[in-house]
Amino acid sequence: MIKIENLTKIYSTGVVGRGGIVAVDDVSFEIKTGEIVSLVGESGSGKTTIGKLILRLIKPTKGKIYFAGREISRYKPLEYYRNVQGVFQDPFSSFNPIYKVDRIFENVNRYLLNLPKSEFWGKVEESLKSVGLNPRDVLGKYPHQMSGGQLQRTLIARALVIGAKFLVADEIISMLDASTRVDVLNILGDLRDSMGLSILFVTHDLSLGYYISDTTVIMYRGSIVEMGDTEKVFKNPVHPYTKMLLESVPTLDRKWKPSEEIFKVEGDVTSFKGGCKYYSRCPFRKDVCREFDGKLSEVEENHWAACILFGGD
């Protein structure tokens, strides 16, 4: 469905753009039809940038993204956005507070679909029902009259009305309340199973990724450190960064182990050149890690890691 090849994004900084922050550094992976891929990383890992690149909100510095076998920049915008849609973190800022919620649907029809009114609103009601909402609770309401969970579901419904086949869901759960979070996750799972929707689920919360995704991609400072089948990555983590992340997740069945000594990042993070990016924080670091090219290698079937010490051959 979506294929990402050697994708690199450098944000230029400084007066004449001389400085550069490497947000995404030579990343390649693939999202198959009917698959949920969770893209996990801490802030600054580049996960949101990848989402933006897929949505064509920004242009890549290097590398290519393919949708259904064709490079995404070769689609006409309307054609592309009929297939690929995004839902973002803050549901309240996705809506214009002075208009009724209906407007986001009206705009869809005006610019993307051009269906007769009755047919279109029938479709809207159907989509709202498929995300577990009662159309009466949504249509004719203002955003402030609805909860965050309802708004997020309305936005997912909007993507369904358009007929999107691929959804970028960027931290769509993180602002929702605990009691409604899992409902939105379940909807993603249901849509994948019932209509084969493919989803890039961007999150910093590993437990959400574990619950819902088929494949997990773990990023650290712009690069993939480990990826593969979700069960394998979580049950048999290889990269020290993945291990540290998994141990830091608070859960209700075990208590935290005390952290090892904090490895301070040496020097300027952004100008770091060569070697493993996790070197300065890694408790297992060795001299060979300074020479490591950061390439992924296969650990087992459908499981890759970028670590010279613990990764595959």
Add this chain to the structure above:
Amino acid sequence: MDILKVDDLKVYYKTLRGSVKAIDGVTFTIRKGEVLGIAGESGCGKSTLVNFFVLPKEPMYHAGGSVILEDKDITKLSKDELRKIRYEKISIIPQYSMDALSPTKKIRVIIRDIMREHGRHVDYRLVEERLEMVNLSKRVLDMYPVELSGGMRQRATMVVSTLLNPKILIADEITSALDVSTQKFVIEMLMGFMEKKIVDSMVFITHDLSILYQIATRVMILYAGKVVEIGPMEEVIKRPVHPYTKALLYSLPEMNVRFKEKRLEGIPGHPPHLLNPPRGCRFHDRCPIAKNRCEEEEPPMIKVGEDHYVYCWEVKA
């Protein structure tokens, strides 16, 4: 031993349409040496409760009940008297603590002003020691808050809040904006303040029960301005009794369940609006076991185990 006793406390917000009953009859204590976790969804009143202890300000007002700190009812104190208690007896690391420091003052000046307010001189050796505890160098003293990163500002706020060795330190959602690995470090630093006896007791507020499980001694679950369950942390997690606690725990994706194998369910419905909260139990319209009585009368407090209480009609002692 109880350091703070809260009895039937009511804290409302004045609005044009009437009073919003954010905290409506809450009773509990904070004991010496414990970490009391307060959990609940947004709007349950958890921040209102602790902000009231530290800085009750308009439109928030005290609508009943008492808060006894060392034989004094702090709800009856004047602004000036409260000012004395702040930082010395009870201190808070506020939500959004990365934005809690005045942007026009250097950290050194912020610290000096607070100490002066409490009639003391700054002991810089102590300050440096404390900064070191949170992994900051003494260089930050001569920096403005904007020169520090969000995480550094938050840690600087931790130092400022605890400089006068408060009896009770309140941490309000301090980890919710952080990455998992940073989250753990921040909590470990915070627990360092308890281990070194800089603070006696801590109140840790979060919507995330799995974080509380790591550190709290007891937990109090709030729903729509009322306590629904309070008890030892381990006990409440392993044997939750109130239907709300059970549903909340059941809706949390933990790293041991997957959608494909076992589907978790959220809690249908929404919390009530607190302008006109429902009579009876506030959870009744979302509760799977509610009976008629739950809509009419406020639920009683039932003891369900050692130090473990729930407010529910349908629970047996």
